[in-house]
Amino acid sequence: MTIAVIDRPVTAGGEETILTAIEAPDAALAIWTRRLPPLFQAILATLDLDRLDDVVIDLDAGTPIHAALADAGYPDDAAALLAADIDRLVHCQSRLTGVQRLTVKLEVIETDACRRFHADYVTLRLLCTYIGPATQWRHADAPETIHALATGDVGVFKGRRRLDPPPILHRSPPILATGGRRLLLVIDPARSPDDL
Structure with a gap:
C-alpha cells in the first residue's frame, strides 16, 4: 500500500484502508485517492441531473440504499452502481465513527453552498464527489494555498467534535458563475436527540 503524508495532518493513499x-x-484529513471505473464514469455522464431528487436518509449500516436512489429518479444502472459504492462507504464510515446510525446525503449541488472554508460540528464527515469539481481544503494557518480532492476521491474530515480548533478546513468549490454542477455524497453520524 502506498501512503503519502501530504502535509501533516493530512494522509492520502490509493487503498480504502488509508482512511483509518x-x-x-x-x-x-484522510484521503482515499481513487479513480472510478470507466463504466461507472460513463453511466454517471449519462445522468440527467435535472430529473434527480436529492436523497437525505438516516439508516443503519447494512441497510441498502438502492431503493432510495430509485425513488429519487436514478435509472436502474446508475442506481445499482451508486448503491454498491455508497453501501461500501457507509460501512467504512460506520467502522471509522463506531456508530451504526448514519445520515447519508446524495445531492445535486448547483450553487455556491458552503463556499467558505470551515470545519463541521461532527466527529467525522465523509465526502465523495461523483460528478463535477470536488471538495477543496486548506490548512487553517495557510489560507493562500488551496488543495482539492479529485472527482471520485473519498475524503474523511475530522470535525470539531474531535479536533477543535481544526487544523484543516474545507469548502465546496465555487461553481455558480461557471454553470457547473456537482453530485456530492456526504455521510455523517446521525444526530441524536441530545444534539438538537
Missing part, C-alpha cells in the same frame, strides 16, 4: 489514518490523534 484519521484515527490518529493529530490527523485531520
